[in-house]
Amino acid sequence: MKLGIIAIQGDVREHGAKFQALGVELVIVRRPRDLEGVAGLVIPGGESTTIGMLMQEYGLVDAVRERAAAGGLPIWGTCAGLILMAAEVIGPSPARLGLVDMTADRNAWGRQVSSFEVPLQVPVLGDRPFPAVFIRAPRIRRIGLGVTALASVDGQVVMAEAGPYLVSAFHPELTEDKRMHEYFITKVKNCSAMLS
Amino acid sequence: MAEREVGTFKVKSGLAEMLKGGVIMDVTTAEQAVIAEKAGAVAVMALERVPADIRQAGGVARMADPKKVKEIMRAVSIPVMAKVRIGHFVEAQVLEALEVDYIDESEVLTPADEQFHIDKWSFKVPFVCGARDLGEALRRIAEGAAMIRTKGEPGTGNVVEAVRHLRAVTGQIRRVVGTPTAELADMAKELRAPLTLVKEVKMLGRLPVVNFSAGGVASPADAALMMQLGADGIFVGSGIFKSANPAAMARAIVRATLHYQDAAVIAEVSEDIGEAMPGLEMSTLTPADRMQDRGY
Numbered sequence: 224m225k226l227g228i229i230a231i232q233g234d235v236r237e238h239g240a241k242f243q244a245l246g247v248e249l250v251i252v253r254r255p256r257d258l259e260g261v262a263g264l265v266i267p268g269g270e271s272t273t274i275g276m277l278m279q280e281y282g283l284v285d286a287v288r289e290r291a292a293a294g295g296l297p298i299w300g301t302c303a304g305l306i307l308m309a310a311e312v313i314g315p316s317p318a319r320l321g322l323v324d325m326t327a328d329r330n331a332w333g334r335q336v337s338s339f340e341v342p343l344q345v346p347v348l349g350d351r352p353f354p355a356v357f358i359r360a361p362r363i364r365r366i367g368l369g370v371t372a373l374a375s376v377d378g379q380v381v382m383a384e385a386g387p388y389l390v391s392a393f394h395p396e397l398t399e400d401k402r403m404h405e406y407f408i409t410k411v412k413n414c415s416a417m418l419s
Numbered sequence: 420m421a422e423r424e425v426g427t428f429k430v431k432s433g434l435a436e437m438l439k440g441g442v443i444m445d446v447t448t449a450e451q452a453v454i455a456e457k458a459g460a461v462a463v464m465a466l467e468r469v470p471a472d473i474r475q476a477g478g479v480a481r482m483a484d485p486k487k488v489k490e491i492m493r494a495v496s497i498p499v500m501a502k503v504r505i506g507h508f509v510e511a512q513v514l515e516a517l518e519v520d521y522i523d524e525s526e527v528l529t530p531a532d533e534q535f536h537i538d539k540w541s542f543k544v545p546f547v548c549g550a551r552d553l554g555e556a557l558r559r560i561a562e563g564a565a566m567i568r569t570k571g572e573p574g575t576g577n578v579v580e581a582v583r584h585l586r587a588v589t590g591q592i593r594r595v596v597g598t599p600t601a602e603l604a605d606m607a608k609e610l611r612a613p614l615t616l617v618k619e620v621k622m623l624g625r626l627p628v629v630n631f632s633a634g635g636v637a638s639p640a641d642a643a644l645m646m647q648l649g650a651d652g653i654f655v656g657s658g659i660f661k662s663a664n665p666a667a668m669a670r671a672i673v674r675a676t677l678h679y680q681d682a683a684v685i686a687e688v689s690e691d692i693g694e695a696m697p698g699l700e701m702s703t704l705t706p707a708d709r710m711q712d713r714g715y
Contacts, residue, residue: 232440270461315496335520336543338430339423356434
């Protein structure tokens, strides 16, 4: 199984190391042709304005949307990736995929001095709290009916899924814990099994 | 619900991780910050004057006017960094109170302390610091820097020093990796760096924090050169707003940094972007002109 990662800028290396440790090949996606043969896609943290603008410019917004519309491309967006996947964005709004019915509020936890770590209860990952790192993170202000909340901080949803899509406002790639990466791999496998 | 922890080293170095592969641009007004953001900058550095103008003006260069920093913070949604003088922890306290996203303890400004850099562990806001070699980088990390930039020679538009410093760091990292663990203590002494950090470099095969290139990048090809030499990203100081067409230059440098391995793209974006900033030959600089020698 081969996964792709949007590699415009941001924490591409960390996701790569995580998937490699789990025995999954992660290929760099900078052009539409790089999407060929990938069973799932990761959109990493970074600056959503920059990533959205350059994805648009190099034809990746349309290419990913087409693959998604054709059905069965699981996508996981972390932080900036979450913003790019949201249908609605509050504040300066970058070019984006708009695949998940939710409203994202950019940098709504505050500036960098308010960035934080917290042990997070994520029931789908088991009882042990997940070490969640929030960096100038977005808030999910609203989720649609088809979207399931998977974890919250102070009553605000910070992780959710909708069909083949997974979003997290924090950065699992910055910690040692591999459970979220395993969770996404399982999601991709289930999705591939359903299609075949 | 468990307590949230702010200002940890993970969130400090984590923000730098999010900037990797991007370009951070020096700006002196809100209008310039908007131009930088629209061109695809991942962050801006708010300052009173760009390094080339600081050279020209002479005298003591200090932290920017808080009013200017606030205007720039209001104008853009990307992270805003600002510079303080080496060792001037009160300027850093002021910038932390303004809630800038990153502080650059920078040799571009006139040093305030000739012996000690700022104790960066005592701040919630992260710091980036300059370095000319591995030892200097590790000394800054030991003081709490969450990001490094190789210094180059600011305000010259001449990339030669940026190349020298990045090659020094990567060459020394290769030596550390190739040195048996039992001999690392000696190496740490030679580098004047803490042994624990030298060991970490050996284990990782790179610096424990993100390392950008700075000080002399003035063209898309310069930016791609530094990326191919192993930089995690690029700081451009005077190179954008001292060029003939800043918006075009900014845009081109961002694209060349992204596609740094694709010469066809670098060629395409380099076309017709107006003249780069006028550069300075290193041999024309007196020892007092050399900003890179500031810091310890």
